[in-house]
Structure formats: structure tokens, C-alpha cells
Amino acid sequence: MTGVELPPIALQQASDWAFVWENSGYLFAGTALTIALTVASVLLGFFVGFPAGVVEVYGGRASRGLVETVGVVLRGTPIVVILIFMYFVFPTPDLTIGVLGVTASLSGAFLAGVLGLGLRSAAYQSQIFRGALQSVDEGQMEAARSIGMDKLASIRHVVVPQALRRSVPGFQNEVTIVLKDTSVVFAIGLAELLTRSYDLFVVRTTAVLEILLFASAIYFVLTFTTNRALDLVSARYAIPGGESA
Amino acid sequence: MSDPLLRVERVSKSYGDEQVLREISFEMDRGDVTVLIGPSGSGKSTMLRCVNRLTEVDSGEIYLDGERVTGPDVDVNELRRQVGMVFQDFNLFAHLTARGNVMLGPRQVLGLSKEEARRRADEQLALVGLADQADSYPAELSGGQKQRVGIARALAMEPKLMLFDEPTSALDPELIGEVLEVMRDLVERGMTMLVVTHEMSFARSVASEIMFLDGGRIVERGPPEQLFERPEHDRTATFLRRITQLHS
Numbered sequence: 168m169t170g171v172e173l174p175p176i177a178l179q180q181a182s183d184w185a186f187v188w189e190n191s192g193y194l195f196a197g198t199a200l201t202i203a204l205t206v207a208s209v210l211l212g213f214f215v216g217f218p219a220g221v222v223e224v225y226g227g228r229a230s231r232g233l234v235e236t237v238g239v240v241l242r243g244t245p246i247v248v249i250l251i252f253m254y255f256v257f258p259t260p261d262l263t264i265g266v267l268g269v270t271a272s273l274s275g276a277f278l279a280g281v282l283g284l285g286l287r288s289a290a291y292q293s294q295i296f297r298g299a300l301q302s303v304d305e306g307q308m309e310a311a312r313s314i315g316m317d318k319l320a321s322i323r324h325v326v327v328p329q330a331l332r333r334s335v336p337g338f339q340n341e342v343t344i345v346l347k348d349t350s351v352v353f354a355i356g357l358a359e360l361l362t363r364s365y366d367l368f369v370v371r372t373t374a375v376l377e378i379l380l381f382a383s384a385i386y387f388v389l390t391f392t393t394n395r396a397l398d399l400v401s402a403r404y405a406i407p408g409g410e411s412a
Numbered sequence: 413m414s415d416p417l418l419r420v421e422r423v424s425k426s427y428g429d430e431q432v433l434r435e436i437s438f439e440m441d442r443g444d445v446t447v448l449i450g451p452s453g454s455g456k457s458t459m460l461r462c463v464n465r466l467t468e469v470d471s472g473e474i475y476l477d478g479e480r481v482t483g484p485d486v487d488v489n490e491l492r493r494q495v496g497m498v499f500q501d502f503n504l505f506a507h508l509t510a511r512g513n514v515m516l517g518p519r520q521v522l523g524l525s526k527e528e529a530r531r532r533a534d535e536q537l538a539l540v541g542l543a544d545q546a547d548s549y550p551a552e553l554s555g556g557q558k559q560r561v562g563i564a565r566a567l568a569m570e571p572k573l574m575l576f577d578e579p580t581s582a583l584d585p586e587l588i589g590e591v592l593e594v595m596r597d598l599v600e601r602g603m604t605m606l607v608v609t610h611e612m613s614f615a616r617s618v619a620s621e622i623m624f625l626d627g628g629r630i631v632e633r634g635p636p637e638q639l640f641e642r643p644e645h646d647r648t649a650t651f652l653r654r655i656t657q658l659h660s
């Protein structure tokens with residue numbers, strides 16, 4: 168076989184790493200998008216999913232039925248379909264927001280990404296919180312009602328504080344899953360970390376491994392730090408002596 | 413006032429096919445201590461829970477201080493702030509300190525300021541002998557201490573009537589005494605108490621009346637001496653003999 172003379176393997180790897188390094192700015196920009204999508208989607212998922220979980224446990228028949236149905240649909244639909252639906256079927260307009268003199272422009276694609284990932288995460292988070300709420304002993308609710316607290320106050324002051332503490336492990340999983348699922352926004356034209364990695368190794372096929380290692384390291388750092396941070400929150404709010412009452 | 417504090421009139425309750433309470437009627441005056449005894453499943457807890465409406469009666473009426481508390485138009489939260497309840501397995505709020513447990517009702521239900529609620533909580537904890545445990549969490553307390561916090565939590569609402577559902581049944585024997593002692597104090601302070609318990613010496617010494625419940629009916633009732641010395645029914649005698657042996 169004649170043709171291109173490949174450099175010795177070690178040299179080639181060194182130059183592939185150099186290629187990664189040269190394009191690290193491009194990958195870090197993708198990382199920023201990954202982080203922005205994850206944070207926004209997890210927050211949206213929390214602020215929608217938490218009340219949804221409460222309704223699933225304590226709601227009336229009609230509201231419970233509605234929330235459960237929406238949840239089943241969202242969890243049963245492939246995320247790419249949800250995103251495309253958000254972007255093409257219900258196009259989200261570009262948005263410029265100004266807070267305290269700082270303005271930010273959010274593209275329609277970004278907003279569609281957050282809506283899609285966030286609402287789907289809400290559907291999963293609602294199940295985390297539903298399970299946690301149901302795991303709180305019924306006696307807690309009864310004791311609260313027995314001193315004259317109404318249902319809402321009992322949920323708020325007695326059940327929710329205990330349920331939130333038990334939700335941390337499930338929530339950690341969910342953050343990790345959303346973080347990795349942000350890559351599907353390529354379907355609506357956004358290029359986050361993984362899409363950009365793909366773009367790079369298409370250009371330089373010998374660097375596939377190096378680029379993927381680099382991207383994986385970033386994912387690992389992100390996952391590890393969020394999990395550690397949530398561990399710390401969990402430890403900070405742990406009930407002294409445990410949860411028995 | 414000649415009105416009884418609590419009047420239970422022909423209260424019945426069924427779960428499915430099982431009739432748990434059959435036309436129960438009794439009255440309690442202010443300061444009365446009525447002890448409910450009876451085999452497991454005889455409807456004692458259900459009777460207590462009907463009084464503060466954790467359970468709804470099927471038929472019959474209950475009056476507290478002359479006011480009807482059964483019926484759809486009654487504000488159950490208003491009723492419950494007048495009727496304290498102490499549970500067999502404590503049900504302390506697991507995420508709150510002893511003080512936090514006692515403060516929650518005064519804060520959220522009575523609308524007391526934080527300082528007032530705190531003062532009231534500390535008073536109540538002192539009365540049950542737990543001034544030094546105010547900052548402990550439930551899981552850091554012994555069973556006896558937990559139950560005393562449970563009593564303080566109920567008392568902080570300044571109820572007219574206290575319901576006790578087997579308050580010492582979940583306790584190790586050596587911890588029962590401290591809870592009974594707190595309950596005795598409460599009797600001396602004139603609290604009206606409806607108590608489910610199998611602590612017969614306690615019942616004997618403080619009860620104004622003992623009611624023996626079996627199969628959802630009050631089989632026999634009377635002052636302690638009468639039930640212990642001259643029970644009219646064989647079932648009462650058998651039950652009392654068994655329970656006294658068990659607890660001696």
C-alpha cells in the first residue's frame with residue numbers, strides 16, 4: 168500500500184491533542200451553552216415539576232388526572248420530537264430581556280430547547296417529588312391537621328420540608344440526565360458541547376478519541392461538581408439524628 | 413354552665429361491612445377524665461378520631477361545649493384547635509426541634525408572633541420537664557421524651573379537651589412512668605381528658621369514669637372501683653383480668 172505516510176502514532180496523538188487545544192475555545196463556548204441549557208431546564212423543571220408532584224399526591228380528581236396525563240405524554244415522547252415540536256410547530260420568538268440595564272438576547276431555538284428539556288424534566292421531576300411526598304409518614308399530616316392546620320399549611324410546613332430532603336438523590340440523577348440530554352438540541356440547530364465535538368472530529372477524524380475524552384472530562388467535571396454541591400446542600404439540611412419521629 | 417363539655421350522641425361508624433362504632437353515647441363534664449378500654453379493634457381509636465374529625469361519623473352527633481361539631485358546615489380547623497390529640501407513635505414533626513414542634517401550631521394556627529410562640533413553647537416544654545431538650549430533634553430524643561413533646565405540642569394550643577390514643581403503648585416499660593406522670597399533672601391542673609390506655613393502675617387512680625368498649629359498643633361503664641371490683645359483665649371481668657396480668 169502506498170499513499171499518505173502516517174506519522175508515528177505518538178506524534179500523531181500529540182498533534183491531535185494540539186488540535187483539541189486549538190479548538191478548546193470552540194468547545195468551551197459549547198460548554199457554556201450546555202450549562203445554560205441545563206440550568207434553565209432544570210429550574211423550569213423544578214418550578215413546574217414540584218407543584219405537579221404536589222397535585223399528583225394531594226390534588227382533586229380532575230387536577231390530578233390532568234397533571235398525570237400531561238406527565239405520561241411528556242415522558243412517553245422522544246425528546247427530539249418534543250424539541251422539534253417546540254421549535255417548528257409552536258415557534259418560539261427570539262427574545263430580548265433587560266434586567267437592571269443588562270440585556271440578553273435569547274434565540275428562539277434556545278428558548279425552544281429550554282421549554283422542551285424543561286417541561287420534559289418537569290414530567291420526570293414530578294415523579295421524584297411525588298414519590299418523596301408519598302414516603303412521608305401519614306402520621307405527619309395527621310398530627311399537623313390535629314393541631315388545626317389546614318391541608319395546605321400542613322403540606323407546606325410539615326410534609327414538603329421532609330419530602331424535599333428525600334428528593335435530593337433523585338434530583339441529582341435528574342440533573343445529570345438533563346445535562347447529557349442537552350446534546351439533542353442539535354435537532355433544532357443549536358451547537359452545544361457534544362455537537363461541537365462532533366463537528367470537530369468530522370474535520371479531523373484521527374482526533375475522535377482525543378476530542379471525546381476532552382468532552383467527557385468536561386461532562387465529568389460538571390456532573391461531579393453539581394453532585395458534590397447537592398451533597399453539601401443535603402448535608403447542610405440533614406435532620407440531626409435522622410428522620411424518625 | 414351545666415352543659416357537658418363533650419356530648420357524644422348515638423355515634424355510628426362503619427368501614428365497609430364492618431361496623432366499628434354502634435350508637436355510642438356518653439358525656440364528659442369539665443375536668444372529667446374518661447378512660448376508654450377494650451380489646452384491639454374494638455373501635456377506641458375510631459371513637460377518639462371522630463371527636464376531632466380526623467374520622468367522619470356515619471350518623472349521630474358530637475357536641476363540644478354545647479356546639480355541634482359534626483355536620484358539614486363546621487370549621488374543622490377551629491374545632492381541632494380546641495381539641496388536642498396525642499398519638500400512640502408520637503408523630504412529632506421529624507424536621508423540627510422539640511421547640512419547633514410546639515411552636516408550629518401557635519405560629520401557623522393561632523397567629524402568634526415568633527417571640528410569643530417561642531415563649532409559649534418553652535413554657536410548655538418546661539411543664540413536661542423538657543426545658544433542656546428544646547433544641548433537640550425528635551430522632552435525638554427517647555420515646556418518653558418524644559411523647560412528652562407530643563403532649564406539649566397539643567397543650568400549646570390551649571385546648572379545652574385532650575385526646576390520648578394509647579400514649580404509652582409504643583414505649584419501653586421504663587419510659588412509661590415519665591409520660592404518665594406528665595398526664596397526672598395535667599389531671600391535677602383540671603384538664604378534661606379522654607384517654608385510651610391499658611395502664612390500669614393509672615386508669616384506676618385518675619379516671620372519673622371507665623368505659624369498656626367491645627365490638628363497637630360500650631359494654632360497661634362506671635367509676636373505676638365499680639368496674640374493677642364489681643364488673644357486671646363477664647366480658648369486662650375477663651378483659652380486665654387479662655390486661656392486669658399483662659401489665660404487672
Ligand SMILES: Nc1ncnc2c1ncn2[C@@H]1O[C@H](COP(=O)(O)OP(=O)(O)O)[C@@H](O)[C@H]1O
Nearest residue numbers: 427430432450451452453454455456457458459
Ligand atoms: N381507615 C380505616 N379503614 C378501614 N378500616 C379501619 C380504618 N380504621 C380502623 N379500621 C378498622 O376499624 C376497627 C376498629 O379500629 P380502631 O378504632 O383502630 O380500634 P382500636 O383502636 O380499638 O384498636 C378495626 O377493625 C380496624 O381494622
Ligand SMILES: [Mg+2]
Nearest residue numbers: 456457458578
Ligand atoms: Mg387504637
